[in-house]
Amino acid sequence: MFATLFSVTLFVALAIQGVFADFTIDTPSLTQCGSVLLTWTASSPPYNLLVAPADDLCGEALVDLGQQTGLSYQWNVALAAGTGVVLFIEDSQGNEAWSGTITVAASSDSSCLTSTTSSHNGSAVSGTLLTSPAAAAKSTTSPYSPAGAANAGLAPSGGALSIRPLSALTSVGSGLLALFALAL
Numbered sequence: 001m002f003a004t005l006f007s008v009t010l011f012v013a014l015a016i017q018g019v020f021a022d023f024t025i026d027t028p029s030l031t032q033c034g035s036v037l038l039t040w041t042a043s044s045p046p047y048n049l050l051v052a053p054a055d056d057l058c059g060e061a062l063v064d065l066g067q068q069t070g071l072s073y074q075w076n077v078a079l080a081a082g083t084g085v086v087l088f089i090e091d092s093q094g095n096e097a098w099s100g101t102i103t104v105a106a107s108s109d110s111s112c113l114t115s116t117t118s119s120h121n122g123s124a125v126s127g128t129l130l131t132s133p134a135a136a137a138k139s140t141t142s143p144y145s146p147a148g149a150a151n152a153g154l155a156p157s158g159g160a161l162s163i164r165p166l167s168a169l170t171s172v173g174s175g176l177l178a179l180f181a182l183a184l
Helices: 002-019 115-119 133-137 168-183
Strands: 035-039 047-053 063-068 072-076 084-090 096-098 161-163
Touching: 063 072
Parallel strands: none
Antiparallel strands: 035 072, 047 063, 047 084, 084 096, 096 161
């Protein structure tokens, strides 16, 4: 009985370790035209850092903050107040981390939202703006809830989610442990 319990516990521990990584990105507060320090945990650099619209995580990113080699990035937020976003980071091994949903707070400073930037695609400070802030501020209501990875970061608690694909070694090891446990 003890051997079976030990085998099952070991199998579950390996499976969980392979699926949930320690790679995360923080969920900071963002303010229109303000500056924010984005931070994440160490993994395999370089890191690709993007800002995605909260209502369409699988769609086009709003801002591409480029490849980063460190564990933080100072960003000047060139997004309009009320824009809902999620931070996305991917390391060189394909591990992903998502922040919680963030709504850009209002500010009396609108210097980053020039008429050029608001009317069409343009260049944002410290990042490449991929869509206009005015377009990003539009919200749509859908009766459908996203599933799987599209639902990452949408939890009401605003916590972060990280995903790591199972490696071949983890999959084979877990399978062998399962067979061993069933044999007992």
